[in-house]
Amino acid sequence: MNGRRNLDDFLRTDPRDVGCAQAAEMLHMYTELVAAGEPAGQRYPGIAAHLQACGPCGEDFDGLLAALRDETADRHVNSPSASLGRLIPS
Amino acid sequence: MTREMSSVIRVADDRPASPVQLDPESAGWLGALAGAGPQREAALTRLHEMLVRIAQRECRRRGPRLRITGPELDDLAYQAAADAVMAITRKLAQFRGESRFTTWAYKFVIFEVSDKIGRHFWQNPPVPLDAEDWDKLPDRFGFEPAHQAEWRDLLAALRRAVDTELSPRQRQVFIAIMVNAVPLDALAIELSSNRNAIYKMMFDARRKLRAALAANGYMDHDTAGSA
Numbered sequence: 001m002n003g004r005r006n007l008d009d010f011l012r013t014d015p016r017d018v019g020c021a022q023a024a025e026m027l028h029m030y031t032e033l034v035a036a037g038e039p040a041g042q043r044y045p046g047i048a049a050h051l052q053a054c055g056p057c058g059e060d061f062d063g064l065l066a067a068l069r070d071e072t073a074d075r076h077v078n079s080p081s082a083s084l085g086r087l088i089p090s
Numbered sequence: 091m092t093r094e095m096s097s098v099i100r101v102a103d104d105r106p107a108s109p110v111q112l113d114p115e116s117a118g119w120l121g122a123l124a125g126a127g128p129q130r131e132a133a134l135t136r137l138h139e140m141l142v143r144i145a146q147r148e149c150r151r152r153g154p155r156l157r158i159t160g161p162e163l164d165d166l167a168y169q170a171a172a173d174a175v176m177a178i179t180r181k182l183a184q185f186r187g188e189s190r191f192t193t194w195a196y197k198f199v200i201f202e203v204s205d206k207i208g209r210h211f212w213q214n215p216p217v218p219l220d221a222e223d224w225d226k227l228p229d230r231f232g233f234e235p236a237h238q239a240e241w242r243d244l245l246a247a248l249r250r251a252v253d254t255e256l257s258p259r260q261r262q263v264f265i266a267i268m269v270n271a272v273p274l275d276a277l278a279i280e281l282s283s284n285r286n287a288i289y290k291m292m293f294d295a296r297r298k299l300r301a302a303l304a305a306n307g308y309m310d311h312d313t314a315g316s317a
Contacts, residue, residue: 003233003241007248010231010268010313011300013293020286028189028197054289056274057099063148063200071148074247078173090273 010087014053023057031061035068055090080086116191123182134175141171141199148203158210166210169204177202208275219271219280224249225270244308247302249304260295263288 023030030047033040041048051058091226093134112120122133136264145167151184153163217223227249233241263281266272267288278288303309 003231006231028194032189067196
């Protein structure tokens with residue numbers, strides 16, 4: 001029963017979640033680490049927890065990551081719409 | 091400040107300890123933009139062109155999920171790039187080399203795209219802010235109509251908790267986002283608030299609702315979230 005699981009996930013909050021302001025402040029550093037294949041989530045667990053839950057910040061992260069990958073590969077990359085799976089829709 | 095909200099704020103600080111040395115390309119950007127004359131003008135032109143390209147790609151990436159298309163989406167990209175250039179030049183002193191300059195600059199244009207999409211929502215909103223169509227809620231969470239007997243009581247309890255446990259502002263935010271599907275950024279603009287404040291309000295509301303549902307046996311307690 002997906003509905004119950006989705007509701008359960010939605011109501012589950014992560015105490016490490018740093019909120020949008022700090023995530024925005026550090027998004028460029030975090031995304032650059034991810035693009036480089038570094039374990040950004042281990043280094044910044046509060047940012048990772050936030051991007052997992054927050055649709056709008058997750059969308060910004062997806063966009064910035066796509067920009068970096070486009071820049072690197074010189075090709076357009078449609079990153080997966082991970083925000084659809086985030087707790088708070090964007 | 092509520093007890094719930096303080097849990098968001100007191101978490102371990104993820105900020106880096108100190109700035110790092112600039113890479114040569116970033117130093118070049120910074121020097122040119124902080125300077126004056128033709129060199130600065132050339133750097134601004136190049137920065138704008140680069141950000142227009144990023145904004146256009148970002149608009150195309152988000153396009154399928156938006157109600158904006160064609161020239162309007164292209165206008166949005168140009169506006170985002172122009173406003174990002176202004177934000178970057180205004181905040182240039184805040185760049186500390188924690189990433190490449192271009193990554194830092196791209197962040198601003200991505201933020202501007204988000205902001206402009208949020209503002210665009212209210213040009214032709216599909217629902218009024220004060221609507222309350224609770225019949226849409228099961229679908230939002232993926233509850234299947236065929237199995238209504240299994241989830242009817244749970245959602246009735248959720249609705250009671252929304253009415254009795256949340257503050258008026260939390261209730262308004264919950265209904266706008268989860269019932270009426272108003273995008274969070276659009277709601278923040280309409281309420282003259284910001285993304286961070288609305289998210290924290292939802293964070294607190296989610297904790298209250300889980301506690302209420304757990305107290306009535308509909309759900310287990312969130313042990314991770316009660317730290």
